[in-house]
Amino acid sequence: MYLTRFRLNAARPGARKLIASSQALHAAVMSSFPDLLPSAAGRPRVLWRLDxxxxxxxxxxxVSPGRPDLTHLVEQAGWPAAAASGTPGWQTYGYAPFLDRLDKGGIWNFRLTANPVHSVRVRDGQPTKRTAHVTTQHQIEWLLGRQEVGGFRIQEKPQERRRTERGDLHQLVVRDQRSLEFRKTGSTGPVTIKTVTYDGRLEVTDADALRKVLTEGLGKAKAYGCGLMTLAPIST
Known part of the structure; x- marks a missing residue:
């Protein structure tokens, strides 16, 4: 597994086009892997996130099973002149050594962009419909409900740091809420995906389960920049 970081040059029209369209950015990411055919059944999962x-x-x-080649992204949305002079246009790291170091009880800062949804039935007898959580509290509860299976536990705040006696319990911030709207092939109308970014602190409760989250993603809409959780030492 590999973890890659690429900085987009917001001054370039190509970068602004990618920023504005999750579909375009997904296509650009997948074009970084010459061995992955778009129509291949059972192709390995590639996760991505725009911070x-x-x-x-x-x-x-x-996060990908193979090493990407982002030359086309450098040319379209990066700094081609700097890359031509020898400055790397992106950084790729082997992910396995980090994943292997994860142990139960470890404490990490984390970031996750996700698509928190639930299934609702509008009328009796009708099929359920996937619906986005729109309030911060429900978005927090969505993530808390995935702790056990995900192999982590969101850390609680010390009593003196809580803003209210009953609420504000966890070391968790929900921010950067966005609605992505686009049309999919075969769809009769626009598709809307609501995304949020979580920043917080977690404790590892099951290292194997957390490794699966880090490499396979959490939740829906992974093709549109959701599901990728990354960890950082608490000293940062």
């Missing part, structure tokens, strides 16, 4: 840390700091993260 919008600031207007000029747009970072694309990719």
């Amino acid at each position: 919008r840390n600031a207007a000029a700091e747009l970072l694309l993260y990719v």
Whole structure:
């Protein structure tokens, strides 16, 4: 497995086009793997996430079973002149050594962009429909409900840091809520996906289960930049 980071040059029209369209960015990411055919059945999962840390700091993260070649992204949305002079256009790291170091009880900061949804039935007798969670509390509950199977536990805040006596329990922030709207082939109308980004702190409860989350993703809409969780040492 590999973890790749690529910084987009927000001043370039090609970068702005990719930022504006999850479909276009997904296609660009998948074009980084010459051995993966778009129509191949059972092809390995490639996860990606776009972090919008600031207007000029747009970072694309990719977790993949193979090493990507992002030359086309450098040319379209990066700094081609810098790359031509020897400055790497992206950084790719072997992911296995990090994954192997995960142990039960370890504490990490994490970031996750996800598509928190639930199934509802509007009328009796009708099939359920997948619907996005729209309130922060329900979005938090969606993630908390995946802790056990995901092999992690969101850390609680010390009592003195909680803003209210009953709420604000976890070391978790929900931010950057976005609605992605696009048309899929064969669809009669636009498709809308609601995404949110979680920043928080977790404890590893099952290292194998968490490794699966980190390499296979969490939740729906993985093709559209959702599901990729990354970890960072708490010192950062």
